[in-house]
Amino acid sequence: MADLEALSPDRFPKAAIGGAVHLLKNADAIDEILVLTEDARGISGLKTQYPQHAGLLASSEKETLSETRKKLIVWLVVCTDHWVTRIESRDDNESKKDEEQHKLDARLNEAWRAIRRLSDEAMIHLDGNFDSVEALTDRLDELIQGFDSRTSDESSHRGFIGLERYFAYYAEQRKSRAISCRELKQRESPKIYATYVEFQSDPDTEVDDPAIKMVRNERELTEQRTTEHYLAGNSIDELNDGPTFWQSDKPVLPQFGDSVQSAVIRSKSQQAQRRRAAQKLPGRWETLTENEISRWLNEVRDRLLGEPHLAIAMLLLLLSGRPLTSVIGTRFVNTTTQLPGKLRPSDVFIDVSQQAIVSGVMRPEERRKRSKEWTPVLREHDGLLGLPIPWLFWHWITTVTNPLLDNCKKRSVSIFPANTHEKISIGIHDVLVKLRKGRSTRITQLRVESHLQSAVLQKGGDRVEAILIAGQKISSSSSAGLYYHSVEKGALERLYAEVTAEWADEFPPEPGAKFQAQASMFSDTVGSDLVLISESHRSLVSDLARQLEADRKSLMSPDGLVRFHNSFMNYALLFLMYGTGYRSVRDPISRESDIDFDNKTLVIADKTSDGFGHSKIVPLAGELLNQLIYVKAHLDWLSSQLQWYGLLEKEQAPFLFYLSLDLEPIQITPKTMTEQFKWAYPMPLNLNRHWLRTELKNQGVSGAFVDHFMGHWDGGGEPWGKYSCVDPREFCEVVRAALDQLLRAQKFISIRGAV
Numbered sequence: 001m002a003d004l005e006a007l008s009p010d011r012f013p014k015a016a017i018g019g020a021v022h023l024l025k026n027a028d029a030i031d032e033i034l035v036l037t038e039d040a041r042g043i044s045g046l047k048t049q050y051p052q053h054a055g056l057l058a059s060s061e062k063e064t065l066s067e068t069r070k071k072l073i074v075w076l077v078v079c080t081d082h083w084v085t086r087i088e089s090r091d092d093n094e095s096k097k098d099e100e101q102h103k104l105d106a107r108l109n110e111a112w113r114a115i116r117r118l119s120d121e122a123m124i125h126l127d128g129n130f131d132s133v134e135a136l137t138d139r140l141d142e143l144i145q146g147f148d149s150r151t152s153d154e155s156s157h158r159g160f161i162g163l164e165r166y167f168a169y170y171a172e173q174r175k176s177r178a179i180s181c182r183e184l185k186q187r188e189s190p191k192i193y194a195t196y197v198e199f200q201s202d203p204d205t206e207v208d209d210p211a212i213k214m215v216r217n218e219r220e221l222t223e224q225r226t227t228e229h230y231l232a233g234n235s236i237d238e239l240n241d242g243p244t245f246w247q248s249d250k251p252v253l254p255q256f257g258d259s260v261q262s263a264v265i266r267s268k269s270q271q272a273q274r275r276r277a278a279q280k281l282p283g284r285w286e287t288l289t290e291n292e293i294s295r296w297l298n299e300v301r302d303r304l305l306g307e308p309h310l311a312i313a314m315l316l317l318l319l320s321g322r323p324l325t326s327v328i329g330t331r332f333v334n335t336t337t338q339l340p341g342k343l344r345p346s347d348v349f350i351d352v353s354q355q356a357i358v359s360g361v362m363r364p365e366e367r368r369k370r371s372k373e374w375t376p377v378l379r380e381h382d383g384l385l386g387l388p389i390p391w392l393f394w395h396w397i398t399t400v401t402n403p404l405l406d407n408c409k410k411r412s413v414s415i416f417p418a419n420t421h422e423k424i425s426i427g428i429h430d431v432l433v434k435l436r437k438g439r440s441t442r443i444t445q446l447r448v449e450s451h452l453q454s455a456v457l458q459k460g461g462d463r464v465e466a467i468l469i470a471g472q473k474i475s476s477s478s479s480a481g482l483y484y485h486s487v488e489k490g491a492l493e494r495l496y497a498e499v500t501a502e503w504a505d506e507f508p509p510e511p512g513a514k515f516q517a518q519a520s521m522f523s524d525t526v527g528s529d530l531v532l533i534s535e536s537h538r539s540l541v542s543d544l545a546r547q548l549e550a551d552r553k554s555l556m557s558p559d560g561l562v563r564f565h566n567s568f569m570n571y572a573l574l575f576l577m578y579g580t581g582y583r584s585v586r587d588p589i590s591r592e593s594d595i596d597f598d599n600k601t602l603v604i605a606d607k608t609s610d611g612f613g614h615s616k617i618v619p620l621a622g623e624l625l626n627q628l629i630y631v632k633a634h635l636d637w638l639s640s641q642l643q644w645y646g647l648l649e650k651e652q653a654p655f656l657f658y659l660s661l662d663l664e665p666i667q668i669t670p671k672t673m674t675e676q677f678k679w680a681y682p683m684p685l686n687l688n689r690h691w692l693r694t695e696l697k698n699q700g701v702s703g704a705f706v707d708h709f710m711g712h713w714d715g716g717g718e719p720w721g722k723y724s725c726v727d728p729r730e731f732c733e734v735v736r737a738a739l740d741q742l743l744r745a746q747k748f749i750s751i752r753g754a755v
Contacts, residue, residue, distance in 0.1 A: 055115050110161075111162055118160075288447055336354060338408070379486060453472050461702040483528060486527040486693075528693075540681055541574065579739055587656070590654070603616070620736070623743055634752070
């Protein structure tokens with residue numbers, strides 16, 4: 001009691017603490033006023049209705065109390081008494097008083113817990129030179145803002161936060177934040193809605209899609225945007241919350257002998273057809289044959305003199321891959337500077353200076369926004385793509401564009417006047433009727449519009465790059481691939497040039513014609529704008545490796561063990577993320593048996609949520625396999641140590657986990673990974689998938705293999721599905737070789753753990 005009076009702050013006269021300590025002065029022992037709600041079980045189990053009593057009891061049992069701790073105790077006793085008096089003297093209604101009392105109770109528990117648990121070393125950092133609440137709050141705020149998980153104690157950090165909250169609320173520097181409707185909604189179980197995926201049909205042919213719809217179960221778009229998976233950088237199309245179903249659209253007709261049983265059998269065959277179609281095998285219906293391409297281009301050439309607008313519209317329909325509605329709106333510019341700043345994928349511009357078709361780049365409807373702070377470590381990105389037109393076809397186009405050169409010196413000009421639109425539409429219909437006459441071909445307008453994407457897919461083997469070039473509508477799995485993929489524009493231009501050059505080769509060059517090399521229109525890349533610069537990524541790997549070796553020096557101390565283990569987990573998880581395309585979800589490896597050390601493969605968690613589970617098989621690069629061997633040895637040693645002290649139950653422990661300061665396992669989730677990585681990597685966790693998909697393509701891995709590795713496929717397109725043509729051995733060998741090179745280039749090396 002003498003300490004309380006002697007250390008009482010000047011702003012509180014001695015009479016002010018009289019009421020606060022009256023009960024303590026008149027008690028023979030602290031135990032008389034301590035009321036426990038249950039038996040005490042050490043500091044962590046000390047629970048009482050009176051946190052001040054519990055704190056004073058724990059303090060009285062210490063052999064010595066530092067001056068700083070004594071001062072904090074005095075501040076808490078006096079400020080609490082003053083706070084209680086302030087609440088009782090309020091003229092507000094009872095609900096307001098109850099709200100204020102609830103705030104006091106919550107903050108008081110945190111503050112006394114900090115008094116009991118803060119070590120003497122932490123008290124030295126706090127320093128007892130404070131003579132006002134404001135000075136004390138400022139000092140606590142400095143310690144919180146300057147926290148570094150590599151050199152500071154997480155438990156002390158939490159204690160300082162508890163004390164700072166208490167004094168900030170007491171001094172009314174901070175007010176309780178009302179829980180927003182958004183937060184309340186996040187706490188509710190998600191509402192799942194059925195959405196129907198429509199399949200493209202062609203009214204001009206008897207080849208119809210099966211009378212069947214795909215039904216996806218997912219949250220509303222506004223709810224999907226608030227999920228931690230989306231905020232961590234995942235594609236929104238991958239956030240499924242329930243299974244996918246197939247629904248038949250054809251009604252049961254009992255009057256014609258139909259039955260429910262026959263409808264089920266029919267539905268099975270329809271599903272099989274959809275699954276075969278999902279494999280995107282060569283020779284699909286959308287792809288024009290060489291004969292059909294030749295006949296279409298011959299019709300273009302024959303109409304150049306008599307019907308130039310119709311001829312060029314037919315040519316652009318094939319060259320651009322855009323629908324007729326977009327082609328009719330094609331505009332013409334003299335120089336690149338006349339192009340609008342932003343273009344949609346459906347926009348078509350002809351640039352004379354580059355002899356190219358220019359359009360906007362296809363992108364997912366929903367994507368993670370690029371923060372300004374990340375710009376220095378992300379690759380440059382552009383939203384325009386120029387596709388070089390073969391010289392022969394450019395010569396054809398000039399029959400329409402040359403007369404317009406004088407009109408587009410300052411602005412773009414429409415190639416097709418408004419009075420020609422209807423004539424072009426009718427003319428194309430007449431050409432199709434002529435080509436189909438006698439059933440010599442089954443060419444349709446939709447097949448002509450779709451052929452560019454199919455041809456690029458056959459030539460390059462990557463669906464995403466075919467979509468970027470053709471700008472066509474995409475399925476959910478392709479949208480996910482597009483979300484992560486980034487590619488240099490020059491690569492797309494070369495791919496497009498190879499495809500269209502084969503069409504131009506059908507016609508002999510005109511006398512005196514010379515091929516003019518076309519330079520790339522734009523620099524930079526298109527696709528994902530969240531791809532890390534490789535140099536920044538190497539720096540991140542180096543930082544985590546150096547931190548791991550620094551923490552190894554303190555391995556033999558209890559706090560050092562926690563720091564080393566968590567640093568080791570950080571490095572191993574980063575290795576997993578960039579070596580497997582792992583999405584930051586729960587428990588990347590649920591059990592040791594998921595690792596096949598002999599065949600060098602791994603079953604890794606993928607698209608996992610509480611309501612919908614999924615996993616995939618990926619090949620392991622040699623260096624990553626060695627790292628997992630070190631991880632297993634380290635975890636075996638750590639588990640045996642913790643189990644010996646009774647701190648870990650083997651049956652309940654996950655395979656990979658962080659450690660708390662109490663040596664309790666912490667499950668690996670996006671939240672815990674973000675907390676552990678934030679000192680070195682403050683960006684969304686899943687940027688690894690953007691970098692990895694892009695670099696695998698740069699290594700020459702086929703688009704189909706990249707999709708299989710990343711987990712991007714439609715229903716029926718699974719790499720190990722019934723109709724799949726993927727050879728598992730070839731897939732693993734090709735992808736493993738590419739991963740070996742990528743990880744080596746990024747300076748990943750296997751680092752041993754504690755043993």
